[in-house]
Amino acid sequence: MINVENITKRYRTLTAIEKVTFTVKKGEILGFLGPNGAGKTTTMRILTCFTSPNEGTVQVAGFDCFEQALEVKKRIGYLPETPPLYHELTVMEYLLFVGRLKGLPSWRIPSRMDSVIEQVGLGEVRRRIIGHLSRGFRQRVGLAQALLHDPPVLILDEPTVGLDPKQIIEIRELIQSLVGSHTILLSTHILTEATAICQRVTIIHKGRIVAVDSPERLSARLRQSEKMSLTVKAPPPDWIERLRAFPGVMSVFQGPSIETCLIECKLGHDIREDLARFVVNQGIGLLELKTVSMSLEDVFLHLTQHDEPPPPTDPLTQEIL
Amino acid sequence: MSPVPTIIAKELRCFFVSPIFYIIGAVFLFIAGFLAHLMVVNAGQQALRLMQVQNVSAQLNLNDLVFRQVFLGLEMVLMFILPMLTMRLFAEERKLRTLELLLTSPIGINELVSAKFMSVLLIYLGLLGLTGITPLVLSLYTSFDWNPILTGYLALALQGGLFLAVGVLASTMTENQIVAAFLGFGLIFVIWLLGGLGDLLGNTPVGHFLSYLSFTEHFDRLVRGLLDTKDVVYYVTGTVLMLFIAHRIVDSHRW
Numbered sequence: 001m002i003n004v005e006n007i008t009k010r011y012r013t014l015t016a017i018e019k020v021t022f023t024v025k026k027g028e029i030l031g032f033l034g035p036n037g038a039g040k041t042t043t044m045r046i047l048t049c050f051t052s053p054n055e056g057t058v059q060v061a062g063f064d065c066f067e068q069a070l071e072v073k074k075r076i077g078y079l080p081e082t083p084p085l086y087h088e089l090t091v092m093e094y095l096l097f098v099g100r101l102k103g104l105p106s107w108r109i110p111s112r113m114d115s116v117i118e119q120v121g122l123g124e125v126r127r128r129i130i131g132h133l134s135r136g137f138r139q140r141v142g143l144a145q146a147l148l149h150d151p152p153v154l155i156l157d158e159p160t161v162g163l164d165p166k167q168i169i170e171i172r173e174l175i176q177s178l179v180g181s182h183t184i185l186l187s188t189h190i191l192t193e194a195t196a197i198c199q200r201v202t203i204i205h206k207g208r209i210v211a212v213d214s215p216e217r218l219s220a221r222l223r224q225s226e227k228m229s230l231t232v233k234a235p236p237p238d239w240i241e242r243l244r245a246f247p248g249v250m251s252v253f254q255g256p257s258i259e260t261c262l263i264e265c266k267l268g269h270d271i272r273e274d275l276a277r278f279v280v281n282q283g284i285g286l287l288e289l290k291t292v293s294m295s296l297e298d299v300f301l302h303l304t305q306h307d308e309p310p311p312p313t314d315p316l317t318q319e320i321l
Numbered sequence: 322m323s324p325v326p327t328i329i330a331k332e333l334r335c336f337f338v339s340p341i342f343y344i345i346g347a348v349f350l351f352i353a354g355f356l357a358h359l360m361v362v363n364a365g366q367q368a369l370r371l372m373q374v375q376n377v378s379a380q381l382n383l384n385d386l387v388f389r390q391v392f393l394g395l396e397m398v399l400m401f402i403l404p405m406l407t408m409r410l411f412a413e414e415r416k417l418r419t420l421e422l423l424l425t426s427p428i429g430i431n432e433l434v435s436a437k438f439m440s441v442l443l444i445y446l447g448l449l450g451l452t453g454i455t456p457l458v459l460s461l462y463t464s465f466d467w468n469p470i471l472t473g474y475l476a477l478a479l480q481g482g483l484f485l486a487v488g489v490l491a492s493t494m495t496e497n498q499i500v501a502a503f504l505g506f507g508l509i510f511v512i513w514l515l516g517g518l519g520d521l522l523g524n525t526p527v528g529h530f531l532s533y534l535s536f537t538e539h540f541d542r543l544v545r546g547l548l549d550t551k552d553v554v555y556y557v558t559g560t561v562l563m564l565f566i567a568h569r570i571v572d573s574h575r576w
Contacts, residue, residue, distance in 0.1 A: 088335055
């Protein structure tokens, strides 16, 4: 549905994105993850035909973003970073304007307006002036604007920014309900959000794509060791040294308290049983023993903290890994 | 519904809720009315003087004494007022990031620019229409030649269209409305001063060319009642050229 090939965008002296390539399949939701300034917004602006790349081609729903921009624009619902709102209009007036602008036939506008107002929960403010709305409501009006003409492709630039936790959950549920019938590209710098709603994530850093995979496989792939945490009731003073002597253990760190330690061993060595036996034999009181899996946060930091990013991975090499 | 009427309707809605529109309208109508009042009083005094000297009721030419003066005065007023009407059109869209909505919607930039231009043109023509009260009221009390008045209004409409197109162009260049307004004044003044430069060079090809570029000679001819296609062509091509440059500037945001 979305086909991005080798796009590069340069501003005068700055290269915003370089040789970015990815695809989004029909009905899929792809998370676009990266620190601020990584090139997420630039990529989205190129997809929506708002800016043009210096090199490379972009196809959305089978149409070229440069040659057939109007056809592409008809099929995209776009929520920019800053919701594009006219503060002097009411919510209803604004949506009516957007509906006509997007070329929705007049007879469909009222029913579509009612359904998006219902979907994003704007019922109580539909007659209020947008300038008087809170940030959360404005964000929802922005989302309503993107959904209004029922486009097959949705491009959402940080859709949950500025919302309170309850609204974030509502909006995430709404986005998840659109998966399957819509193709969605969603950018975020909140990692839990990507884990919660995206089938695949693309990590972009300094204008380059550094990884594409499902959140689970990304963390599995980047795990270089088995990590576990052990908490006991009465730790003997030399227990850290004794734990280090276990076969396969690479390092042992004192945890946040003296009763806890973090043990890192070689990949494939699960020493939890040995640890349990050790603790029971010593009679020091086992309180907790668990593996620590790498969260998306760790993956993200791991990938973006290296100055030299690892080469971009495409689905083929992932299969080998 | 085609996007052009949609955008025009939205622009008009935004104008009617903004104080700037009411201030500009009030100032324009006040100056137009006050100028006409001064000229009528002045014409009356001259008529009285002529009656005392010649002891006959003199037939004054109201077209020269009143309307031409009013039209020439309004020409100046338009230079200041119209850039304030156009300053928000694109500058505000850029500032509020709503240009992103417009440019990612399935509409052409030409439709966008022409819709924005037409919305301010409609507002201006509405205001100009209200000043038509002056000749209508005067026609109740005296008689004058309507032709120069009609061509005068045509001149004001065409000139206003040109100034508005320059204003639209200025508005696409910046995201600051004040800057857009001053840029608009500046451009209009430059076009105006070209006429002065042309006069200075006198009867040379360059002089004629520069005078042709300025609106003063075209405006004067129309106000005197001379309807010439070359003046109409000047205004129409000038307006279209300004809007075309505005179109190119909006399009250049992609790069």
